Structures are given as structure tokens and as C-alpha cells.
Amino acid sequence: MRRALVVTAILAFVIAGPAGAARLPQAKRQAINRTLDRFVNTAVKRQNVDSAWNLVTPELRAGISRSAWDKGNLPVYPYPARGTTFHSWTVDFASPNEVDFELMIGRSKTDSIQFTGTMKKLHGRWLVDSFNPAATFSAGGTVVGPHDFAASSGGGGGKGVARLGSVWIAVPAALIGGGILLVLGLFVFVWLRNRRAYRRAHLRPLEPIVVKRRGSEPALVAKERSESDG
Structure with a gap:
């Protein structure tokens, strides 16, 4: 009975762990909301980007000067987000000073992008530590993953989607296929060569074997002598 209670408690802890990690105090969520609203309305929309520096x-912003940032050269994916408040984010991970989240931002009623990001609390303020597109959804049912997004630091309209040409897929596939065929060809060549050598070795004529019986030679000699005497 005691063992069953221990197992039940462990299972309850494991199951409740992720759900508990997804809950945030209301004050913390409101503070993150304020930062996210300002960040999306400035850095993501490329409007008054100088306000997003802080x-x-x-x-x-490592490796980027303040003047370059103010000109719109910032490592944030540009997107013409619709609306001014963005509070519908969900929590992936939460600790006292860090929160990983997912946020869906729409450009229209049919087109939207799902972003993943991290907020960190530094000196009492919640700041954006990362904010990257994870997938984009369109009215035609097209879904583009994170590897399809091209790096863009300019003030584009969020259309920086890179599509990999078929030639860049065909060339590596051809090289891999050629390597496999080469290995198989070498294997067949060695196998045929060994097989021919084996057959040649077993087709050689055998040397005649002469069996001599004990005492046969003296008898033969005696017979020959008797015939010669007669």
C-alpha cells in the first residue's frame, strides 16, 4: 500500500509539472505584455525602431551599434502585424527570471505567423531576449517552417521567405547516389574476381596417385626373372 502511494505521488508530480510551469502570476504576465506590445509595435513593425533599443x-543586440539599430538594421524579423496588443501568447517554459513563449501574430484574417521567443528579467525589467518566426500560415493552406525564413534586417514587409531551389536538392542526392553505386560496383568486382580465382583453383587436374603394396615389387621381379629363364 505504501509503495502504491509513493508511485501515485511521483506520477502526479510528473504530470502536474509541465502544467504548473505554464502558469504565471498575473503581475508577471502583465509586465511581459507591456514589453511585448511595445516591442512588436516598434521592432517588428519597423516603426520608431529607436524606441525598441531598451x-x-x-x-x-550584440554586435549592432545604436546608429545601425536606429536605421532599422536590427536582428528582428519584420512583419506588418495587425493590431496593437499581443497578449495571446502561451508559455513553453517559465522560471523566476526567464519565460519561453509562443505568439501567433496576424497580418490579416487569413495570414499569420507563429513566433517563438524568450523573455528575461534584468534589473527588474522584462526584456526580449529572442523573437524568431517558427511557422507562417496562409489562406491557401501553405505552411512554411523556420528554415524557410531568410535573414532580413531591413524594413521589408515581412515577405523575406526563401525557397530552396530543386537543383540544390538534386545535386547532393546525385552525389550520394553515385557514391552508393560506386561502393556496390567495387563490391561486385571483388566478388567476381574472387569467384573466378576460386573456380580456377578447383579445376586444376589432380596428380595421379600411385599406391604400392608391400611385397609386390619382389613378386613382380621374380615373375620377370622366371619368364626370362624359361
Whole structure:
């Protein structure tokens, strides 16, 4: 009975763990909402981008000067998001000073992009540490994954989607296929060569075997002598 209670408690802890991690205090969620609203309306929309400098962590803007940032050269995917509030994000992971989230942002009623991001609390303020597109959805049912997004730092309209040409898929496939055929060809060549050598070795004529009986030679000699005497 005691063992059953222990197992039940462990299972309850494992099952409840992710759900508990997804819950945030209301004050923390509101603070993140304020930062996200300002970040999307400036950095993502490419409007008054200079205001977004203090909304991100030093890691996100590493290697970028303030003047370049103010000109729109920032490592944030541009997108003409619809609306001004973006509170419908869900939590993937949460700790006292870090929150990983997913946020769906729409450009129209039919087109939208799902972003994944991280918020970090530095010096009492929640700042954006990462904000990247994960998938885009369109009215035609087309879904584009994260590897289809081209890096863009300019003020484009969010159309920086890169499509991989078929030639870049065909060339590696041909090289791999050619390598496999080469290995198979070498294997067949060695096998045939060994088979021919084996057959040649077993088709050689055998040397005659002479069996001599003990005492046969003296008898033969005696017979020959008797015939010669007669």
C-alpha cells in the first residue's frame, strides 16, 4: 500500500509539472505584455525602431551599434502585424527570471505567423531576449517552417521567405547516389574476381596417385626373372 502511494505521488508530480510551469502570476504576465506590445509595435513593425533599443537584452543586440539599430538594421524579423496588443501568447517554459513563449501574430484574417521567443528579467525589467518566426500560415493552406525564413534586417514587409531551389536538392542526392553505386560496383568486382580465382583453383587436374603394396615389387621381379629363364 505504501509503495502504491509513493508511485501515485511521483506520477502526479510528473504530470502536474509541465502544467504548473505554464502558469504565471498575473503581475508577471502583465509586465511581459507591456514589453511585448511595445516591442512588436516598434521592432517588428519597423516603426520608431529607436524606441525598441531598451526593450531587448544586450545579447539580442550584440554586435549592432545604436546608429545601425536606429536605421532599422536590427536582428528582428519584420512583419506588418495587425493590431496593437499581443497578449495571446502561451508559455513553453517559465522560471523566476526567464519565460519561453509562443505568439501567433496576424497580418490579416487569413495570414499569420507563429513566433517563438524568450523573455528575461534584468534589473527588474522584462526584456526580449529572442523573437524568431517558427511557422507562417496562409489562406491557401501553405505552411512554411523556420528554415524557410531568410535573414532580413531591413524594413521589408515581412515577405523575406526563401525557397530552396530543386537543383540544390538534386545535386547532393546525385552525389550520394553515385557514391552508393560506386561502393556496390567495387563490391561486385571483388566478388567476381574472387569467384573466378576460386573456380580456377578447383579445376586444376589432380596428380595421379600411385599406391604400392608391400611385397609386390619382389613378386613382380621374380615373375620377370622366371619368364626370362624359361
